[in-house]
Amino acid sequence: xxxxxxxxxxxxxxxxxxxxxxxxxxxxxxxxxxxxxxxxxxxxxxxxxxxxxxxxxxxxxxxxxxxxxxxxxxxxxxxxxxxxxxxxxxxxxxxxxxxxxxxxxxxxxxxxxxxxxxxxxxxxxxxxxxxxxxxxxxxxxxxxxxxxxxxxxxxxxxxxxxxxxxx
Ligand code: HEM
Numbered sequence: 001x002x003x004x005x006x007x008x009x010x011x012x013x014x015x016x017x018x019x020x021x022x023x024x025x026x027x028x029x030x031x032x033x034x035x036x037x038x039x040x041x042x043x044x045x046x047x048x049x050x051x052x053x054x055x056x057x058x059x060x061x062x063x064x065x066x067x068x069x070x071x072x073x074x075x076x077x078x079x080x081x082x083x084x085x086x087x088x089x090x091x092x093x094x095x096x097x098x099x100x101x102x103x104x105x106x107x108x109x110x111x112x113x114x115x116x117x118x119x120x121x122x123x124x125x126x127x128x129x130x131x132x133x134x135x136x137x138x139x140x141x142x143x144x145x146x147x148x149x150x151x152x153x154x155x156x157x158x159x160x161x162x163x164x165x166x167x
Contacts, residue, residue, distance in 0.1 A: 034084040037083075038128050039085065041129035042126070043083075048076075054068070060115065077092070107155050108156060
């Protein structure tokens with residue numbers, strides 16, 4: 001199929017313009033979740049609220065560095081990229097390899113559940129960062145929840161406490 005089109009059409013047809021390379025991709029790209037939620041700002045707020053809760057969590061807090069600024073930036077960058085935003089996370093950190101990057105933290109069912117509880121609360125409080133302040137649409141909330149839920153389970157690297165075990 002030819003990429004070129006006619007100029008302003010006779011009979012009121014809209015003009016077709018010649019698009020090439022990345023401009024054509026940008027214009028024709030399917031809408032992404034990243035755009036629908038209002039871009040990077042949405043992920044920054046989601047992650048800030050999440051880490052504010054982690055900061056007060058006695059189980060999770062000791063796993064993270066004292067200064068959480070970089071942790072916030074990495075998670076927000078990763079999520080923005082995952083949901084269709086610019087690949088800033090990978091430009092800085094390379095391939096995410098999340099399971100490998102979490103190997104040196106002991107993550108059992110309790111840590112996973114605590115992490116999910118904070119992220120679920122943050123999702124529940126989330127509003128669109130598109131200037132309307134509308135709540136997150138149900139289908140986007142549900143897709144994000146499923147992603148977090150699956151990824152968090154995948155990152156478990158310690159067995160849970162077994163029934164009858166001393167604790
Ligand atoms: C299951 C419970 C989880 C725990 C306990 C946990 C814990 C941690 C810790 C301690 C760090 C290091 C923070 C730092 O060095 O600044 C980290 C980094 C990170 N986590 Fe998690 N995490 C969990 C689940 C997840 C999930 C579900 C995702 C993604 C959906 C995720 C994405 C990330 C990312 C992107 C980083 C930064 C990796 C890097 O570039 O070094 N984590 N996590």
